[in-house]
Amino acid sequence: MALAFDEFGRPFIILKEQEQKTRLRGLDAQKANISAGKAVARILRTSLGPKGMDKILQSPDGDVTITNDGATILEQMDVDNQIAKLMVELSRSQDYEIGDGTTGVVVLAGALLEQAERLLERGIHPIRVAEGYESASRIAVEHLERVAHKFEFGPSNLEPLVQTCMTTLSSKMCVQLIPFCDTSWNHEPNAVNRCKRSLAEIAVKAVLSVADLERKDVNLDLIKVEGKVGGKLEDTELIYGILVDKDMSHPQMPKQIENAKIAILTCPFEPPKPKTKHKVDIDTVEKFQTLRKQEQQYFDDMVQKCKDVGATLVICQWGFDDEANHLLMHRNLPAVRWVGGVELELIAIATGGRIVPRFQELTPEKLGKAGLVREKSFGTTKDRMLYIEHCANSRAVTIFIRGGNKMIIEETKRSLHDALCVARNLICNNSIVYGGGSAEISSSIAVEAAADRYPGVEQYAIRAFADALDSVPMALAENSGLQPIETLSAVKSLQIKENNPHLGIDCNDIGTNDMREQNVFETLTGKQQQILLATQVVKMILKIDDVISPSAY
Incomplete structure (x- = not known):
């Protein structure tokens, strides 16, 4: 690519081998980029939450993977579009930093792009949209700090850690596939949850075995995860x-x-x-x-x-x-x-x-x-x-997984990795927010209220950010077979009426929307990281206004 000037001094760009390239500029380029990001988010949207659907992926050499882990799905998808690759990187960075919430971060980024597209069509400049999103993300992160709860745990009180790991495992395929389990656990009402609890306890005990509680540091390299085909999933054991x-x-x-x-x-x-x-x-x-x-x-x-x-x-x-x-x-x-x-x-x-x-x-x-x-x-x-x-x-431990076939063992390994990461994050920072979309709804209300303080065009972007936050609980309701708009409106109005930030979507149809009663926790760091990472990627995508790519044959 070279820059030249005509006889009147007007600049123009000369593209090398331009007949073999395609070029998109301005609003067309932004819409094409947003469309690519939304396409990736749409794939993962149905995998969100405890009732999320699974994806089957086949590699070029015939290996089959069945999973609903966002990072794994995007890792194994063959993505060509550069913007779609940014979404894959987004999910991967969430996986590396937090270990959980890889699906939610992509769904949120997709919703932010969708809202941005509407603002661009109204003629608002993408830089103003990006600035509004940045301000809104700060408001949301500060609000989450305010509604977060701290809890104390120790060798004698592992319940908060176990409950948080159970929330992480609730959306995983491995705990949804168990038809029968050992009935010695009396904490949960059904067999699936009993097995979920046993896996959560294994993850918590493994992390505490290798944790340095004084320094609040955990070396996950000391936890080895082995699998062997045969036996039942509930035969999974922790070996000191x-x-x-x-x-x-x-x-x-x-x-x-x-x-x-x-x-x-x-x-x-x-x-x-x-x-x-x-x-x-x-x-x-x-x-x-x-x-x-x-x-x-x-x-x-x-x-x-x-x-x-x-x-x-x-x-x-x-x-x-x-x-x-x-x-x-x-x-x-x-x-x-x-x-x-x-x-x-x-x-x-x-x-x-x-x-x-x-x-x-x-x-x-x-x-x-x-x-x-x-x-x-x-x-x-x-x-x-x-x-x-x-x-x-005994600072090096092994989790030994049994299962009916190789695919279940591999999925259980991925699920336990998420649970181990969540337990590690809680040891490093013991603040939690409540799940089921309650944190997103509460942040959405706070961001919407704060939009009036901004006099410029940014307030449109801030309100759009609030609407995008609602997409996560809406996807949860949709995947659980509920009426999405009706359910979200009811929960949101209840949160405003009762000023209770712990009300979320009742995905498991237990009968209460209070996530404290359902014991659905998520780590504060994981939720904040989701919002910040999604906002950063969307800002980057919005700032691209010229795409030069090789033309397709």
């Missing part, structure tokens, strides 16, 4: 230790070791190999016997070093051949081979051991300690896994 998808290297090695002292090695059980090219000529039997004895001596020394420092279990990153395996079994030293680097690090953190790169550096102080190491087999298959439990440092 590490689960390794490996078995003992020899079938005759003991399957259970108590008070294990673990040597964690990244060096292989085999003779050293020179780095240079080499050739060994063996022309007599004696030379072969000498070489064999030397090799055997290497294996002997390696095993003896492990025995001398007091190790009762060897976990090795690399493999070892049959001779070393036989020798380990013969010397009563159980071993596990081909363990991945990430798993080795978690085992070292959990057991308090050190990863040893050379046998010469092995000392008793570098051994990890675990109360129980056991091998467990599953069903009629020969699948076996290694449980490392009662570790010296």
Whole structure:
């Protein structure tokens, strides 16, 4: 693209290979961009809330994913349009920062774009719309601070954390698919909610196990999530230790070791190999016997070093051949081979051991300690896994998911990731707002009331922002099979009449609109982040007034 001037000094743009490009300018460009953003939001709108629908996505190599997680849907969609890609990035940034609310943030951005389109058609300049949206987002975020509640929690009072995680899990496919569950839970009225509660409790206990409550910091890398096809979803368990998808290297090695002292090695059980090219000529039997004895001596020394420092279990990153395996079994030293680097690090953190790169550096102080190491087999298959439990440092934990098929396990992993992120956010900032669209309706009323204080054209944009906030509760009502406009109007008028910001959409048809009674919570940081991120992306889209793209063939 180049800028040139005609004989009267008027500038014009010369496009290179312009016959192969298409160009949109001004209002047409803005409408095309808004249309692309709205199309993405429309796809996710039906997935919002506890009664949201699921999407089935097929990858080019035939893998099928069934999910209603906004970030996953957009991640796996093949999006070409640049504005649609911005919406995908929006969902991804919400996922990275908060972990939950990935669908809601895209729905809100789509509604803001829809309202902006109407304002642009009336002749309001896009910059004034963007400024109005910025002012409205500040009003909404400040209002959420005012209506938020703080709650105290601790090892003896986990209920607020569990209830918030249950709100997150309520829209997930994994808890909607369970037809029957263990009836030992008496907190909730039906079987699905009982299973939802058990998953929420697992998530909360896992986060508290790795949390540093004094610094208000949580390292989610210490929580490993493993899945195995087979069993029921309610067989999902939390292991205070590490689960390794490996078995003992020899079938005759003991399957259970108590008070294990673990040597964690990244060096292989085999003779050293020179780095240079080499050739060994063996022309007599004696030379072969000498070489064999030397090799055997290497294996002997390696095993003896492990025995001398007091190790009762060897976990090795690399493999070892049959001779070393036989020798380990013969010397009563159980071993596990081909363990991945990430798993080795978690085992070292959990057991308090050190990863040893050379046998010469092995000392008793570098051994990890675990109360129980056991091998467990599953069903009629020969699948076996290694449980490392009662570790010296229980700050590394594993959530072990069971399920009827691979798709349910993958969706449960995504759901638990959201629940873990929500629990982490609450530990970092223990402020909550109430869900069911109540926060959006309350913010919408506050923004609408504040619009009168702005004398300029921005007040139209501020009122449009208030209308866009209403789209989230309206989508919730629509997805729950309720009359959307009628339901939203009733709840909104009730909020204004009673001055109660906790009234929302009764998606589960419990009989009350008060979200405090329904125990539907959401994190304050997650809700504020939704509003701020959606506003930023919409401002960016509104400021684009010229689109030059390759023409379609």
